[in-house]
Amino acid sequence: MDFTNIKCDEHAGQSSCLYCNMCEILVCPTCVAKVHKKHDLIEISDTYNSKVERLKKDKKKMQKSNSKMNVKKDQLNKLVSAENSKYNKEKQNILSHEKTVKEQVEQYFKELKNKLEQNHITVITTVKSDLNALSLFTTQKEDKITEVQDCIDISNASEFFKEVKKMEKFTETQEPQTKPSYSSSPKFVPGNINQSNIGSLQDDGNLSADINISLIINNAYQTELDEIAFDSKTFNNNNNNTFFYSNFFGTETCDIVLGNQYSCHMTSGLKAYE
Ligand SMILES: [Zn+2]
Ligand SMILES: [Zn+2]
Incomplete structure (x- = not known):
């Protein structure tokens, strides 16, 4: 680089010959005589070299910092993809468990309804069996009552006594026994579904890239x-x-x-x- 012909900004026709370290400008002999005589004056080439050195150092420092940040960027990108695949996996786990739980719930409600129906059938069968016995009894009795009335209505004495002998046997038939009480169908008591039935989200520590080769x-x-x-x-x-x-x-x-x-x-x- 040529340092011999740098024109002075202040003095026309003059060339800068030194660098004033205090004012941080190039100076010509006139500048030196007028202002910078007692300032810290250095060779232009020395100043140039030291300034270039300084710039190179700064550049190196910035490059080092950048490559460090690039490594961190890579790590964070890996964490992003690790997090994405973790999220997808966990979402899939929830969906599959949701399906299982729904199937189990459906199955359980089916069983509840079946059980209730079985109980209902048992109750109805028991009551109806007694009811049938009573119906049979009353129907038979209605017939007998009619026959008894017919007997009462007989006007012929010898016929009456013949009939009344038969009648006396009928009235002795025993009444059918019914149960003192009948159990009813069970009632449904609604329950609650909570975390322990379904599962919950738990803290899973810090994010880490699974495989790092x-x-x-x-x-x-x-x-x-x-x-x-x-x-x-x-x-x-x-x-x-x-x-x-x-x-x-x-x-x-x-x-x-x-x-x-x-x-x-x-x-x-x-x-x-x-
Ligand atoms: Zn000058
Ligand atoms: Zn100066």
Whole structure:
């Protein structure tokens, strides 16, 4: 950069020769003589270099801060998708339980109605059986009463005495026994449905992204070989879900098996990793 020909803003025809650190401006010899003589005056190139250094530091700091924020952004995005799938899962659980409870409730009401009907039939059968016995009795008695009246009405003496002998037997028949009381159908007492019948929502702790695997590739290599094949290997994940992949060659396809164990099938590939 050329620092030799910077025109002074204040004095026409003059070039700035120094930087006044106190006033934070470039100054020409006239400026220095008039105002800045006793100020802290520095070489322009030195000032330039230190200012550029300062800017570079600021830039680095901002980049570092941004990449930190980007990592956090990724984490929050993962939490959003974890929360979404959690919500969908729990909603599905509620819906399926709702269906089950509805079926159970329907079944229970069916049973209640059946039970009531059975009880009702028993009560009615008992009462009606006594009622039938009484009806039979009264019908038979009505006939007898008519016959007795006919007997009373007989005007012929010898006929009367013949008939009256028969009549005396009829009046002795026993009255049918009825029960002293009859139990009625049960009454329905409505109950309440509450949380314990249906279930409730409970605190489930903090949001966390379920599976957090990061594959760290240190170096990538090219090979002339057509195919590099490997038997499947099983790796233990000992490092907080961070899967360190090293010293194997071939492209990888990873299958998550269970918990903290991963099964890695190394298939053919021209690209290899160390
Ligand atoms: Zn000047
Ligand atoms: Zn000054």
